Amino acid sequence: MIRLENLTIGYGSRILVEKADAVIRRGTLTALLGRNGTGKSTLLRAIAGMERIMAGDILIGETPVGEYTPARMALTVATVTTERIRIADLRCRDVVALGRAPYTNWIGRMQAADADIVTEALATVGMAGYADRTMDRMSDGECQRIMIARALAQQTPVILLDEPTAFLDMPNRYELCTLLARLAHDGNKCILFSTHELDIALNMCDDIALIAPPRLFLQDAGAMVRSGHIEKLFAAESVAFDPVTRSVVVKR
Amino acid sequence: MKSRTTILFIAFTAAVTALFAADVAVGSVSIPLGEVWAAITGAECDPATAKIVREIRLMKAVAALIAGSALAVSGLQMQTLFRNPLAGPYVLGVSSGASLGVALFILGAPVLGFAGNAWLASLGIAGAAWIGAAATLAAVAAVSTRIKDIMVILILGMMISSGVSAIVQILQYLSAEEALKSFVVWTMGSLGDVTSAQLALLLPAVAAGAALGIAAIKPLNMLLLGESYARSMGLDLRRARMTILLSTTLLAGSVTAFCGPIGFIGLAMPHVARTIFRNADHRTLMPATALTGAASLLLCDMTAKLLALPVNSITALLGIPIVVWVVVRNRNIA
Numbered sequence: 001m002i003r004l005e006n007l008t009i010g011y012g013s014r015i016l017v018e019k020a021d022a023v024i025r026r027g028t029l030t031a032l033l034g035r036n037g038t039g040k041s042t043l044l045r046a047i048a049g050m051e052r053i054m055a056g057d058i059l060i061g062e063t064p065v066g067e068y069t070p071a072r073m074a075l076t077v078a079t080v081t082t083e084r085i086r087i088a089d090l091r092c093r094d095v096v097a098l099g100r101a102p103y104t105n106w107i108g109r110m111q112a113a114d115a116d117i118v119t120e121a122l123a124t125v126g127m128a129g130y131a132d133r134t135m136d137r138m139s140d141g142e143c144q145r146i147m148i149a150r151a152l153a154q155q156t157p158v159i160l161l162d163e164p165t166a167f168l169d170m171p172n173r174y175e176l177c178t179l180l181a182r183l184a185h186d187g188n189k190c191i192l193f194s195t196h197e198l199d200i201a202l203n204m205c206d207d208i209a210l211i212a213p214p215r216l217f218l219q220d221a222g223a224m225v226r227s228g229h230i231e232k233l234f235a236a237e238s239v240a241f242d243p244v245t246r247s248v249v250v251k252r
Numbered sequence: 253m254k255s256r257t258t259i260l261f262i263a264f265t266a267a268v269t270a271l272f273a274a275d276v277a278v279g280s281v282s283i284p285l286g287e288v289w290a291a292i293t294g295a296e297c298d299p300a301t302a303k304i305v306r307e308i309r310l311m312k313a314v315a316a317l318i319a320g321s322a323l324a325v326s327g328l329q330m331q332t333l334f335r336n337p338l339a340g341p342y343v344l345g346v347s348s349g350a351s352l353g354v355a356l357f358i359l360g361a362p363v364l365g366f367a368g369n370a371w372l373a374s375l376g377i378a379g380a381a382w383i384g385a386a387a388t389l390a391a392v393a394a395v396s397t398r399i400k401d402i403m404v405i406l407i408l409g410m411m412i413s414s415g416v417s418a419i420v421q422i423l424q425y426l427s428a429e430e431a432l433k434s435f436v437v438w439t440m441g442s443l444g445d446v447t448s449a450q451l452a453l454l455l456p457a458v459a460a461g462a463a464l465g466i467a468a469i470k471p472l473n474m475l476l477l478g479e480s481y482a483r484s485m486g487l488d489l490r491r492a493r494m495t496i497l498l499s500t501t502l503l504a505g506s507v508t509a510f511c512g513p514i515g516f517i518g519l520a521m522p523h524v525a526r527t528i529f530r531n532a533d534h535r536t537l538m539p540a541t542a543l544t545g546a547a548s549l550l551l552c553d554m555t556a557k558l559l560a561l562p563v564n565s566i567t568a569l570l571g572i573p574i575v576v577w578v579v580v581r582n583r584n585i586a
Contacts, residue, residue, distance in 0.1 A: 048484060074486030087476055090532040101474050101485040107535065108470040150477075154485065 001026040001158060001190035002047060004216070006056035009039060009046050016042055019056065020216035022209060024192055026157065029177075029184040030218075031201035032194040034211030035233065040194040041082075043211070044160045047192070049073050060158060074102035078151035080161040085147065086136045092146050093131040096121055099153030121152040125179060140167040144176065152183070159183070161193035165200065173197060177204045198230070202246045257536055260529055264543040268317070271550040275313040276305060278554045283309075307448075315446040315454070316553040317546045319511050322458045322503040324525070324545025325465055325538060327518030329496050332472045332534070334406050337578055340519035341504035343406065344497070345388040345413030347513040348420065350505065351439065353384020355420045358435045359427035377438060378450060378509045385505035388416060393497045397490055402479060440562035441512035443553050454510050461502030465538065468495045472534045514549070515564055516571025521545040523578045 002024040010016040016039030024030050034040050045051040047058055049065040058065045060076055068076065078099070087095070099121070100114045110118075122128050125145040135143050144164060151159050161180070165173040177200050184191040184206075192209070195201055201208060201221070208224040210217045212233050219227060231241045234248060242249050276288050283291075283301055290297040291305035326341035334343070342348075357380035391412055396405045424432060446454070471492035474482040483489050504518060525540040526532065549563075552570060556563040 050480065050483065070483060070488055071486040074484065077484070079481070079484040081478075081480055083478055083480070085477055085481070087532055089526055089530050090476065094533055095477070098474060098477060098481075098485065101470065101487075104470075106467070106470060108473060 003059040008055040018214035022218035026190045027188045028206045030207040031205040038211040077158045078154040078156040088136045099150040121149040125149045141172040276309045319507040320545040320549025321542035323518040324521035326500040326504040328522040328541045344409035346504045348413040348416040349388025350381035350385040350508040353380035355423045359423045381509035389501040441514040441564035457506040464499035469534045520571040520574040
């Protein structure tokens with residue numbers, strides 16, 4: 001679904017990822033790993049067509065992202081950013097309904113079909129009971145689900161999420177990833193999300209994309225564990241990665 | 253939910269109509285509502301009263317109605333665009349730009365030595381103010397096409413605005429007492445000097461601004477989630493920004509040109525509308541804000557007339573408590 005061809009991204013003279021080749025498949029949940037400042041968000045934004053590509057190309061379907069108009073991109077890629085959105089006086093149903101913006105007319109009039117899609121999106125993320133509540137009085141986990149429902153309502157084959165687990169507690173992180181896996185498998189979507197949760201990524205995702213500057217590796221989770229890339233990446237003075245338990249251990 | 257909104261719209265429309273009638277009736281000479289009605293409909297009444305109502309009072313009330321709704325709607329647009337509850341129509345320098353235009357016209361002409369210029373004289377205060385406001389916003393808009401971050405645009409707008417204000421101060425410092433006084437009177441804001449010829453200019457400009465504002469309703473709703481979300485949903489950010497900035501120039505710029513800088517309506521009234529209608533959707537909020545703005549400025553105009561004070565001080569005294577309340581309430585939530 002998403003194909004990186006000899007892709008180089010970065011800012012100015014600073015190269016983050018160089019000459020990356022990878023295919024992110026449809027019907028697959030892919031986690032994007034990498035340390036802080038290695039270009040995870042930049043890569044996600046580049047795929048969404050919001051960041052300049054230094055060299056190479058990103059193809060979604062058969063088309064390079066540079067050739068997408070904003071309107072067409074909105075029908076192909078939905079995004080969930082790290083921004084915490086809390087709008088008073090806007091009900092969850094209306095927030096999710098904004099995801100229908102690429103389909104509605106000039107003033108955003110919702111048809112019956114649009115309203116059904118919004119209801120269904122809320123039900124899919126388990127937030128049907130929150131439709132008439134406002135986000136300013138909800139927890140981070142609940143708000144995150146509403147923003148995912150908004151992305152679902154956009155009905156795109158690709159969904160990109162930038163650190164969706166960041167503000168969540170442990171049970172919520174696992175539940176969120178279960179939800180994303182279900183959406184990818186049952187909905188045949190191509191879902192890519194960046195995260196720092198090694199255990200969640202390795203245990204719950206199909207594929208792992210890993211940025212080890214300036215290279216990017218993409219393999220299925222099992223192969224990634226065996227490859228040794230993770231050990232190298234997280235090698236630091238005080239911690240190490242244990243491939244048997246698939247977790248980080250503190251060195252003594 | 254739907255019915256509550258409908259009832260509120262009916263109530264607000266009725267309130268604006270009543271305030272409009274009252275505004276026509278109130279003044280240095282109060283005119284009973286019956287006679288106001290007779291004068292407007294052309295029924296038989298005292299010719300002097302008919303003249304006052306038709307030629308003076310009606311103009312003022314229409315000006316208050318248009319100015320109030322235009323300023324409030326442009327304030328709403330700025331608050332959504334900059335995602336800042338304290339943004340108003342003047343954050344990008346509409347007011348200071350207009351002041352510069354007027355200052356150059358009233359104060360600058362003698363200082364710069366072209367006082368007798370017939371072309372400048374015919375331009376009038378309103379024209380000078382409009383050109384000043386439009387030029388300032390054009391500068392901000394030109395900068396905004398090259399800058400990604402909306403907060404940078406806000407800061408640049410405020411800096412341009414402060415720079416322009418400094419020039420105005422220099423002009424004030426250098427000018428003669430009499431010219432200074434007429435400038436200061438303009439800065440106090442007035443709905444009284446709007447003539448029917450000016451109204452004929454104000455109306456189409458505000459109507460064009462309103463049309464652009466209505467076209468911006470969907471973009472504004474998308475911008476509630478911030479620029480990157482709006483863009484991911486297919487919004488052309490540059491076009492949306494330009495539409496909203498142009499709409500604000502036409503709405504607030506024109507009103508400022510003809511009525512002087514009227515403060516706080518644009519800043520405070522969107523919050524009043526949000527609180528009462530409890531709906532951030534601009535399809536409801538924009539007309540609600542327009543009605544709230546119109547009602548508030550009619551009320552302020554009446555008060556100003558009754559107490560014989562400049563309208564700007566009344567809008568400030570009404571608006572400041574509202575703004576303080578907004579800040580305190582936002583603090584409590586966060």
